[in-house]
Amino acid sequence: MKQIKISPELKEKVNHISIGTLQCNINVHDSSRELINEMQKEAEQIKEKEKLEEIARIPEINDTREAYKALGKKPARYRVSSEALHRRIIQGKGLYFINNAVDITNLISVRSGFGICLYDVEAIDGDINVRIAGEGETYYGIGKYELNLENLPVFSDNSGPFGSPTSDSERTMITAHTQTILFNIVSFSPNKPLNEWLASARDLFGKYAEGKNFEITTFY
Numbered sequence: 001m002k003q004i005k006i007s008p009e010l011k012e013k014v015n016h017i018s019i020g021t022l023q024c025n026i027n028v029h030d031s032s033r034e035l036i037n038e039m040q041k042e043a044e045q046i047k048e049k050e051k052l053e054e055i056a057r058i059p060e061i062n063d064t065r066e067a068y069k070a071l072g073k074k075p076a077r078y079r080v081s082s083e084a085l086h087r088r089i090i091q092g093k094g095l096y097f098i099n100n101a102v103d104i105t106n107l108i109s110v111r112s113g114f115g116i117c118l119y120d121v122e123a124i125d126g127d128i129n130v131r132i133a134g135e136g137e138t139y140y141g142i143g144k145y146e147l148n149l150e151n152l153p154v155f156s157d158n159s160g161p162f163g164s165p166t167s168d169s170e171r172t173m174i175t176a177h178t179q180t181i182l183f184n185i186v187s188f189s190p191n192k193p194l195n196e197w198l199a200s201a202r203d204l205f206g207k208y209a210e211g212k213n214f215e216i217t218t219f220y
Contacts, residue, residue, distance in 0.1 A: 001021070001023050001215040001217060002021075002023060002121060002124060002127075002128055002182055003127060003128065004019055004021060004128045004129075004130060004155075004184075004219045005127070005128070005129050005130070005219075006019065006129075006130045006131075006219060006220070007129060007130065007131035007132065009131065009132055010130060010131055010132050010153055013070050013071055013132070014067040014070050014071065014153075014188055015188070015190065016063075016187070016188055016189060016190040017067070017130075017153075017186075017187070017188055017220075018187045018194065018218055018219065018220050019130065019184050019185065019186055019187070019218065019219045019220075020184070020185040020187065020194030020195075020197065020198045020216075020217075020218045021182065021183065021184050021185075021198075021216065021217055021218065021219060022181075022182075022183040022198050022201050022202060022205075022214060022215070022216050023121065023180065023181065023182050023183070023214075023215045023216075024180070024181060024183075024202070024205055024211045024212060024213055024214045024215065025179055025180050025211065025212050025213045026100075026101060026178070026179070026180075026181055026205055026209035026210060026211045026212075027209055027210045028099050028100065028101050028174060028175070028176055028177075028178050028209070029099065029100055029176075029209075030097075030099060030100065031097055031099065031100045031103045031208065032100070032208060034208070035100060035103060035104070035107075035208045036097060036103075038107065039095050039097070039103060039106070039107050040094070040095070042095075042107060042110060042111060043089045043094055043095050043110070046086060046089045046090065046110060047089055047090055047092075050086065050090055051090070052087065052090050052091070055083055055086045055087060055090070056075075056083065058083075058086070058113045059113065059189060059192075060082065060112060060113030060114050060187070060189050060192065061080060061082055061083045061086070061113050063187075063188040063189040064080040064082075064083075064114075064115055064165060064186075064188050065080070065083075066188070067153070067188040068080075068152075071132060071151045071152070071153065072151040073150075073151045073152055078152060078166045079166065080115040080165045080166060081106075081109055081115050081116065081165060081166060081167065082109045082110060082112070082113050082114055082115055082116070085106060085109055085110045086110060089110070095107075095110070099174065099176070100208050100209045101118065101174045101178070101181060101205075101209055102118065102174055104201070104204045104205060104208060104209065105118045105183065105201075107204065108185075108197060108200060108201055108204070111197075111200075112185070112197045114185045114186060114187055114189075114194075114197070115165025115166070115185075115186045116165075116183065116184065116185050116186070117155060117163045117164070117165065117168055117183075117184040117186060118168065118174060118181060118182070118183050118184070119155075119162070119163060119168065119172040119173075119174075119181065119182045119184075120172055120173065120174055120175065120178040120180070120181065120182075121180040121181065121182050122178075122179070122180060123162075123171060123172040123173075124157050124162070124172055124182070125157040125158040125159040126157050126158035127157065127158075128155055128156070128157055129155075129156050129157075130153060130154070130155055130156070130219075131153070131154060131156055132151060132152070132153060132154075133149035133150055133151060133152045133153075133154045133156075133161055133164075134150065135150050136150070137149040137150060137154070137160070137161055139160070139161055139162065139169040139170070139171065140169060140170050141166075141167035141168065141169060141170070142167060142168055142169070142170055142173050144167055147164075147166070147167055149161055149164065152164045152166060153165065153186070155184070159171070163184075165186045181205075183201055183205075185197055185198065185201075194218055195218075198216050198218075202214050202216065
């Protein structure tokens with residue numbers, strides 16, 4: 001299991017940060033029809049029940065927005081991934097399908113409201129520090145432009161930052177060659193145990209990605 005350290009500076013500026021982590025071996029491939037159907041059903045339920053203006057009030061999303069504000073980052077410009085997915089669904093764009101690992105991650109993100117980060121373990125250079133990004137730090141987000149990371153909470157290794165609850169980097173993204181994943185739920189919510197969502201991730205990766213050798217822990 002990769003070890004994660006949350007920086008004292010980040011803990012001081014935001015309350016109740018915790019990171020629920022699952023590491024396992026999987027097979028990456030296109031999502032099965034069963035997984036796609038499960039995602040589409042979830043999206044339909046969200047579209048029926050939610051309104052665009054209500055998304056920011058979902059407790060887990062609201063708590064992340066408040067954390068971003070405390071760090072000096074505008075949450076409406078750098079939306080946490082769960083909020084961006086809910087908005088996409090309600091705007092009628094639906095969920096996109098990348099591969100089974102990414103699709104499982106997005107499914108848990110919309111269900112839980114938490115920002116979730118997913119990495120190829122072999123692409124991570126050394127130990128992981130979750131910290132506040134400094135001035136001038138950037139990376140290319142997956143399928144996106146160069147992201148200004150300053151004041152975002154970021155996952156960082158010996159080669160620099162590689163992920164955040166807003167968008168992960170191309171450097172550590174999941175590919176067809178990925179064999180070991182690091183799945184991280186980033187929570188800024190008090191009294192919100194992550195065990196149920198980590199168990200859900202374990203079940204989904206086992207069912208749809210032939211997952212095995214599961215290791216689960218939470219870092220504070």
